[in-house]
Amino acid sequence: MIENYRDALIDLxxxxxxxxxxxxxxxxxxxxxxxxxxxxxxxxxLLAVVVTLLDxxxxxSAANVAVMVFGIGVGTVASVYLARVVxxxxxxxxxxxxxxxxxxxxxxxxxxxxQRFAASGAVSSGEAVSVxxxxxxxxxxxxxxxxxxxxxxxxxxxxxxxxxxxxxxxxAAFLGIVALWVWLLGLAGGVAVVWLLFALxxxxxxxxxxxxxxxDMPVVIAVLNSMTGLAAAATGFVLDNQILIVAGALVGASGxxxxxxxxxxxxxxxxxxxxxxxxxxxxxxxxxxxKPIREITPEDAAVLMAYANEVIIVPGYxxxxxxxxxxxxxxxxxxxxxxxxxxxxxxxxAGRMPGxxxxxxxxxxxxxxxxxxxxxxxxxxxxxxxxxxxxxxxVVNPAARTDPSSPIYGMPILNxxxxxxxxxxxxxxxxxxxxxxxxxxxxxxTRMLFGDAKESLIKLIExxxxx
Amino acid sequence: MNQELLLxxxxxxxxxxxxxxxxxxxxxxxxxxxxxxxxxxxxxVLLGGILVAGSADSPLLYLLGFLGCALGAANLFGGLxxxxxxxxxxxxRVAEKPEEARPxxxxxxxxxxxxxxxxxxx
Numbered sequence: 001m002i003e004n005y006r007d008a009l010i011d012l013x014x015x016x017x018x019x020x021x022x023x024x025x026x027x028x029x030x031x032x033x034x035x036x037x038x039x040x041x042x043x044x045x046l047l048a049v050v051v052t053l054l055d056x057x058x059x060x061s062a063a064n065v066a067v068m069v070f071g072i073g074v075g076t077v078a079s080v081y082l083a084r085v086v087x088x089x090x091x092x093x094x095x096x097x098x099x100x101x102x103x104x105x106x107x108x109x110x111x112x113x114x115q116r117f118a119a120s121g122a123v124s125s126g127e128a129v130s131v132x133x134x135x136x137x138x139x140x141x142x143x144x145x146x147x148x149x150x151x152x153x154x155x156x157x158x159x160x161x162x163x164x165x166x167x168x169x170x171x172a173a174f175l176g177i178v179a180l181w182v183w184l185l186g187l188a189g190g191v192a193v194v195w196l197l198f199a200l201x202x203x204x205x206x207x208x209x210x211x212x213x214x215x216d217m218p219v220v221i222a223v224l225n226s227m228t229g230l231a232a233a234a235t236g237f238v239l240d241n242q243i244l245i246v247a248g249a250l251v252g253a254s255g256x257x258x259x260x261x262x263x264x265x266x267x268x269x270x271x272x273x274x275x276x277x278x279x280x281x282x283x284x285x286x287x288x289x290x291k292p293i294r295e296i297t298p299e300d301a302a303v304l305m306a307y308a309n310e311v312i313i314v315p316g317y318x319x320x321x322x323x324x325x326x327x328x329x330x331x332x333x334x335x336x337x338x339x340x341x342x343x344x345x346x347x348x349x350a351g352r353m354p355g356x357x358x359x360x361x362x363x364x365x366x367x368x369x370x371x372x373x374x375x376x377x378x379x380x381x382x383x384x385x386x387x388x389x390x391x392x393x394x395v396v397n398p399a400a401r402t403d404p405s406s407p408i409y410g411m412p413i414l415n416x417x418x419x420x421x422x423x424x425x426x427x428x429x430x431x432x433x434x435x436x437x438x439x440x441x442x443x444x445x446t447r448m449l450f451g452d453a454k455e456s457l458i459k460l461i462e463x464x465x466x467x
Numbered sequence: 468m469n470q471e472l473l474l475x476x477x478x479x480x481x482x483x484x485x486x487x488x489x490x491x492x493x494x495x496x497x498x499x500x501x502x503x504x505x506x507x508x509x510x511x512v513l514l515g516g517i518l519v520a521g522s523a524d525s526p527l528l529y530l531l532g533f534l535g536c537a538l539g540a541a542n543l544f545g546g547l548x549x550x551x552x553x554x555x556x557x558x559x560r561v562a563e564k565p566e567e568a569r570p571x572x573x574x575x576x577x578x579x580x581x582x583x584x585x586x587x588x589x
Contacts, residue, residue, distance in 0.1 A: 021508060022485065022489060025486075025489045025490065025493075025504075025505075026489055026492075028493050028497055028500070028501055028504065029489075029492040029493050029494070029497075030494075031494075031496060031497060031554075031557045031559075032559070034497055034500060034554050034557065035551065035554035035555060035557075037504075038500070038504050038507075038547065038550050038551055038554055039551070041504060041507070041508060041547075042507075042547045042551075045507070045508065045510070045511050045543060045547070048511055048514060049511070049513055049514050049517065049543070052514040052517050052518065053517065053521075055518060055521070057518060057521065057522040058517070058518065058521030058522060059521060059522060059524075060521070063523075063529065064520060064521050064522070064523060064532075067520045067523065067529050067532050067533050067536065068517060068520045068521060068532070068536055070533065070536075071516065071520060071532065071533040071534070071535070071536025071537040071540065072513070072517075072536045072537070072539075072540040073540075074537045074540075075536060075537035075538060075539065075540030075541035075542075075544070076540045076541070076544045076545075078541060078545075079540070079541035079542070079544055079545025079546075079548075080544055080545060080548050082545060083544075083545040083546075083548035083549035083552065084548060084552065086549065088553070088556075091499060091503070091549070091553070094503075094545075094549060095499075095502060095503050095506055095546075095549075098503075098506050098507070098510070098541065098542045098545050098546045098549075099506050099509075099542070101510075101538040101539070101541045101542040101545075102506070102509045102510050102512055102538070102539070102542035104534070104538045105510075105512040105513065105515065105516055105534075105535050105538040105539040105542065106509075106512045106515070108516070108519075108531050108534045108535045108538070109512060109515035109516055109518075109519055109531075109535050111531060112519040112523075112528055112531040112532065112535065113515075113519070115525075115527070115528060115531075116522075124469065126469050126471075126472040221502070222502065225502055225505065225506055225509075228506075228509050229505070229508075229509050231509075231512075232509040232511065232512045233479055235512050235515045236475070237472065237475050238515075239515055239518060240471060240475075241514070241515070242475075242478060243511065243514075244511060244512065244514070244515065245475055245478050245479050245482070246478060246482050247508050247509060247511045248479075248509060248511075248512075249478070249479050249480075249482035249483045249486060250482060250485070250486040250489075250490075250505065250508060251486075251505045251506070251508050251509040252483060252486070253482070253483045253484075253485075253486025253487045253490060254486055254490045254501065254502070254505040255502075255505070256487075257486075257487060257490050257491060258490075258498060258501075258502060261495070261498075346495070346496075348495050348498075351499075353498075353499055353502060354495070354498035354499060354501075354502060355495055355496065355497060355498025355499040355500070355501070355502075356499050358495075358496045358497070358498075358499065358557075359499045359500070359553050359556070362553075362556040362557045362558070363556050365556075365558070367558055367559055367560035367561075368496060368557045368558065368559060369559050369560050370560060371496055373494065373495050373496065
């Protein structure tokens with residue numbers, strides 16, 4: 001009797017937790033409520049973890065308790081430390097790392113539970129599917145995220161990695177996974193098959209992310225996030241645990257949605273991002289024609305902006321590379337002091353993960369109501385006196401709108417070319433990630449200010465103060 | 468078909484639809500915190516690790532349980548802390564209250580900028 005109450009208590013607590021998770025996510029729809037939303041989610045997750053300790057399968061022997069306490073302790077201390085010190089520019093790799101850990105957990109739990117199923121006799125088909133799914137997707141998410149982490153952290157090259165026979169090797173690994181699934185679902189497979197699946201899926205995760213370039217990471221991280229969510233849901237099926245299914249499904253949905261949004265913002269299909277490296281690129285290196293470029297001094301640029309009515313700032317990843325967010329904010333403040341209206345235009349793929357640029361600017365204390373999404377601000381460029389482009393390239397290339405032969409044709413861009421004056425802060429005339437010429441730099445209203453973004457911005461700040 | 472499995476599938480699929488509805492309302496401004504927040508949510512697999520560690524009775528299961536607890540806890544707690552850190556930084560133009568004496572990792576230069584509130588156009 002008592003035991004039944006105990007189970008009911010756990011199940012009801014899980015239900016409360018699931019509802020609270022959805023409420024928490026709903027609060028993420030506005031910056032004002034987002035923080036409390038995350039705190040509600042945190043409380044919901046803690047509740048679910050704590051009531052799980054009441055589960056009757058937990059034996060509370062000294063050894064079990066020691067493993068639990070030690071494991072949770074190590075994981076918590078290490079990750080909370082990392083989470084507190086990680087710089088905001090490194091957020092994509094941090095998310096990738098945590099994501100991989102979640103995937104690893106799902107895989108490890110699935111493998112362990114299969115040992116229990118197998119030891120207790122017959123494995124049902126439902127259990128076999130759940131274990132196969134959790135093990136496969138969780139392992140792929142683990143090693144895939146680790147490779148993404150290594151690329152973003154620059155522990156390895158960010159370029160697509162190619163090696164001989166890559167395509168056959170990848171296909172063979174995939175077919176191997178399929179074969180092991182068939183074996184498991186035919187209920188003929190034992191523990192050894194699950195271990196083999198675990199190992200092969202780990203390998204496949206590496207193979208899957210190696211050929212993806214560093215600049216495509218916003219999409220890859222979203223895909224891996226979604227996969228870990230689904231792996232967690234599969235673990236929910238393995239353990240007959242509803243909260244895991246709900247939480248995993250929410251994350252799976254979120255990751256998939258962000259994947260779609262990111263692919264659309266880059267005007268590429270998911271298949272093209274994941275497998276594009278396998279196709280021989282027909283894109284020749286752009287031959288730099290001798291087109292006119294007009295340079296501008298920091299002083300002239302400062303005057304142009306200081307006496308403008310409206311300046312729209314377009315930050316790109318080059319800004320984050322130069323670590324110049326704080327200087328940019330300072331420039332914005334100086335301009336506002338003079339009565340200039342300053343807005344920031346954020347392209348969806350500015351940065352290395354969805355929405356990354358917003359976080360970088362928020363860290364530099366740019367108020368969020370000064371940050372505008374592409375759709376909100378694109379019509380406003382034609383009214384702006386100056387568009388200041390800092391370290392952005394492909395996302396402001398008008399060829400995406402005008403030149404059907406351009407590789408980025410069709411990609412949504414910021415309409416910087418419609419501003420009355422354009423000032424581009426750029427290190428050199430090197431083309432952007434897509435390796436294509438940018439007509440914007442040669443337009444009559446465009447002036448270039450070459451140099452490191454941070455140094456250029458410091459000069460601009462001084463010049464605006466003096467103007 | 469097994470009833471439990473079937474009910475689980477109902478929950479899974481309906482929650483995915485619910486997830487799409489809720490997530491599609493999140494502005495791109497908050498996509499990074501959203502991703503890191505949902506990332507923390509799947510850290511709930513920690514409870515799977517707890518169940519494995521709590522019921523382990525062989526060295527192998529102890530090892531798997533340990534890994535499940537350590538990785539799961541890292542995902543869950545690290546993700547929540549880093550998300551909170553990010554969301555704390557998102558502030559509207561008019562600061563609701565004066566700057567608290569909280570250390571800002573970004574450096575003193577920022578602090579100086581913060582104190583000067585932007586002057587609105589007349």
